[in-house]
Amino acid sequence: MNEKLRIKELIQLINKANYEYHTLDKPTISDYDYDHYFKELVELEEKYPELKQEDSPTQKVGGSVLEGFNKITHQVPMMSLSNVFDETELRQFDERIFNVASGYSYVTELKIDGLAVSIIYEKGLFKQAATRGNGVVGEDITENVKTIKSLPLKLNEAIDIEVRGEIFMPHKSFEKANEERMSNDEALFANPRNAAAGTIRQLDSKVVAKRALDIFLYTIVDAQNYVNSQKEALDYLQTLGFKVNPYYKQCHDIDEVHQQIQLFDDKRKTLKYDTDGVVIKVNEFSLHDKIGYTAKSPKWATAYKFAPEVAETKLLDITYQIGRTGKLTPVAELEPVFLSGSTISRATLHNEDFIVDRDVRVGDIVRIHKAGEIIPEVIEVVLEQRTNQTPFEIIKDCPVCGHPLIRKEGEADYYCSNDDCPAKNIHGLIHFASRVAMDIDTLGEKVVETFHELGFLNTIYDIYRLETFAEELKLIPGFGNKKVNKLLDAIDASKNQSFDKFLFGLGIKHVGAKVAKNIVKYYPTIDLLKEAEIEALIDIPDIGEMIAQSIVSYFSDEQNLKLIDELKSFGLNMTYEQEETIEHEFTGKTFVLTGKLESFSRDQAKAIIEKLGGKTSSSVSKKTDYVLAGSDAGSKLKKANDLGVTVLDEQTFMEKTNGLY
Ligand SMILES: [Zn+2]
Structure with missing residues (x-):
């Protein structure tokens, strides 16, 4: 077959498959066939670069690495929308329109929580894409936007058109991106919007292609040149081949608008992407100029913002977490409460000032919300329900090592003054959980670091407390039910680890695996070992004065004794059991x-x-x-x-x- 024809045919096949999969969500060909066609196209294009077509899907894998982003001035500024936050404000918005216009209807659309983009097509071919920027000048993100699978590089009509939409990261892509970041030891994205914004500003479009962003288009610039209403514009965008959010509706009055808002305030929790409100526009373009504009936004449109979900619960205790920099963060321990799809039992209180400003006291009923972050936040105290709680006072000493906490002048945070504070150094934790010590399979270095960063792990003791936070752990990107259950099972199993491995896991200076094995034969329980004296320890083969000294000094430290008592209460094995040697053909070999x-x-x-x-x-x-x-x-x-x-x-x-x- 003629190569040129075959290339054309493959482009058509793949673009159609992309459209059906990414835009319509109705795949018609198998991944296998898709990959096969794609590979054939890449090969043909490599062989005959002169035959490469402008709308070839091979451009969607990214390629060029930019030095920076060029500025682009929008031909028509990208305006922002005014906001309304409740029904009263919504009805006031309608009244203002009613005062100047009649015979209008509304179109409601979901407000997608991503970043706005303006895209230009010439003769139906994708030409340029720019961020909103300050509304007048944005950045050229053409190469990156090109990689979005649901965006057509060629429209169904050969027209010149500028369209606007919202680039977002679906939940699935978000989880995948964070899983990858975790394994690369990078800070996690706080929410899908941050992830989308961070991704679109990548200089390497290959990275963008991998992150699987998506886009909904919602506006045509100078739309009145093509159609007569917003409803028609949304329909027309789809005719051209664009992906449009399916939940738009023409409403005949503000009551119907309000019903739609209520419907989606609930339904949004089940969507595969984030939405933070409903956009309301007067449908008829002929009325837009009559209703007019303010300096910043059109008067014929507004965005109803969904209230963040809030829950009330009792503050049981305030505990503390020390980060890797030694920073102290107070944590609210809560009576478990259901919020935004999960059970929450702790929330951040940030720092001393945050607590004092809100006058938060243990025993109070508090309101919490999730601000798109993994860890929820305490917003305020329900003062009407306060009984006789004592005012909050911050601790004076590090909860991990007991050294004094210091608040530097002009800073809101306290820091542990001890350079060797174990909380700053999580190597001990990593060692304890490692294969050679307690062998907690799923608690590897990266997981320990992530949990520490999020405040779940400060000390060895916290490992055995993780169970309490199972629900919250499941919210961490890359975790979920299966992985968390596996982790908790492994932690539980580690309680039966042999005494010598436990002793080795404690990380006592100079006590290696071999030394630990030796010691437990002479001191078969932790209680005996705690009382051991240097002279007696030295009598053990291979144990010199340095090791003996180190053991005695470890067990004379209050914090260490406390840790061991706590671990004991969790049922960890601290007794040496003589291993039965099995007679076997390998014995002595x-x-x-x-x-x-x-x-x-x-x-x-x-x-x-x-x-x-x-x-x-x-x-x-x-x-x-x-x-x-x-x-x-x-x-x-x-x-x-x-x-x-x-x-x-x-x-x-x-x-x-x-x-x-
Ligand atoms: Zn400390």
């Missing part, structure tokens, strides 16, 4: 591990061998009894074969040890 194992890590394989009374060594010699070889085993396997050492593959090893560990 020396192993060397090599290659990549599929079913378990090397540490796990090592643990199994030790449990069966075997040993592991790092190099193959005549003394080696077995080599356990995974895939891609190299020189060690060769040496084993040369020396005639028995080589076990993973399958055989599993069969021989099945059920014994």
